[in-house]
Amino acid sequence: MNMLDGLQAMARPASPAALAGGGSTAATATAATEALARRMRGHALRMVHAAKASHIGSALSIVDILAVLYGRVLNLRPAEPGWPGRDRFLLSKGHACVAVYAALAERGFIDTEALASYGRDGSALMNHISHKVPGVDFSTGSLGHGLPFGTGKALAAQRAGAPWRTFVLLGDGELAEGSNWEALMFAAHHRLDQLVGIVDYNKLQSLTTVDKTLRVEPLADKFRAFGWAVREVDGHDHAALAQALGSTPWQPGQPSMLVCHTTKGRGVSFMQDSVDWHYRSPSDAQLAQALAEIDGAQAP
Numbered sequence: 001m002n003m004l005d006g007l008q009a010m011a012r013p014a015s016p017a018a019l020a021g022g023g024s025t026a027a028t029a030t031a032a033t034e035a036l037a038r039r040m041r042g043h044a045l046r047m048v049h050a051a052k053a054s055h056i057g058s059a060l061s062i063v064d065i066l067a068v069l070y071g072r073v074l075n076l077r078p079a080e081p082g083w084p085g086r087d088r089f090l091l092s093k094g095h096a097c098v099a100v101y102a103a104l105a106e107r108g109f110i111d112t113e114a115l116a117s118y119g120r121d122g123s124a125l126m127n128h129i130s131h132k133v134p135g136v137d138f139s140t141g142s143l144g145h146g147l148p149f150g151t152g153k154a155l156a157a158q159r160a161g162a163p164w165r166t167f168v169l170l171g172d173g174e175l176a177e178g179s180n181w182e183a184l185m186f187a188a189h190h191r192l193d194q195l196v197g198i199v200d201y202n203k204l205q206s207l208t209t210v211d212k213t214l215r216v217e218p219l220a221d222k223f224r225a226f227g228w229a230v231r232e233v234d235g236h237d238h239a240a241l242a243q244a245l246g247s248t249p250w251q252p253g254q255p256s257m258l259v260c261h262t263t264k265g266r267g268v269s270f271m272q273d274s275v276d277w278h279y280r281s282p283s284d285a286q287l288a289q290a291l292a293e294i295d296g297a298q299a300p
């Protein structure tokens with residue numbers, strides 16, 4: 001079976017306004033993206049469990065950022081994934097792809113049932129993010145490529161006089177890749193203010209802390225010194241994320257960098273802030289407990 005055909009054929013459109021509960025009030029919109037994030041956490045856990053795959057901690061770290069982006073911020077047409085006017089979203093830490101696949105299913109780019117094919121032979125839903133999936137612009141997995149590619153996209157938009165924005169989500173450990181720092185210089189030099197970088201600053205990488213591996217602090221100051229406008233938020237605070245991501249550029253003529261303080265494994269007590277869940281896959285019992293914790297969070 002051609003899994004890509006299956007994904008596209010069953011796509012169901014959903015608008016950001018619908019996902020944000022009509023956007024009648026800021027509180028309603030925040031509650032809607034928080035509910036979206038809970039559904040995405042459930043999808044991500046089930047995908048990783050079924051595929052016996054890694055990186056659930058990395059995915060749970062970015063779910064809230066993605067829920068706000070896909071639920072409220074990105075200008076997209078799910079029924080027309082290649083629409084030229086779309087905002088571009090690039091997941092540079094491609095190992096966390098289940099979180100994006102979950103967002104794409106919730107937005108109607110792919111069918112929710114297709115998520116069960118994640119990681120299987122022949123599936124477009126590969127273990128690192130793949131542009132064969134409708135709604136994905138760039139395949140990554142080898143760290144350090146998203147920001148250079150996104151910088152080129154933003155330059156293309158600027159030269160075309162087009163309004164679409166490019167958002168690139170980076171890992172903090174990923175910042176050890178020198179290609180990022182070349183791209184940071186290039187973007188500031190060319191005044192690419194339609195480019196938005198987002199750092200998933202969970203302080204952990206595969207096997208230990210970022211601090212012990214290659215220190216990035218003082219991170220915000222580094223980005224400022226490279227010519228970017230910089231803000232810092234709690235990367236699990238939907239209202240703060242929506243305010244920051246929905247108001248770029250913060251400084252005309254400067255690219256924007258949002259440093260999101262996050263917790264790897266966020267939402268599941270025994271996965272939070274632990275390197276164990278970079279590579280481990282949950283057992284049946286662990287999946288059940290994780291899903292119960294997420295469902296429990298839905299109670300008022």
Ligand SMILES: Cc1ncc(C[n+]2csc(CCOP(=O)(O)OP(=O)(O)O)c2C)c(N)n1
Binds near residue numbers: 061095170172174
């Ligand atoms: C160029 C490159 N080197 C090494 C790896 C192996 N690798 C995969 S995930 C990861 C950790 C990345 O850390 P971070 O960016 O903080 O992501 P997080 O673990 O927090 O999701 C590493 C080193 C890779 N994918 N690409």
Ligand SMILES: [Mg+2]
Binds near residue numbers: 171
């Ligand atoms: Mg990290």
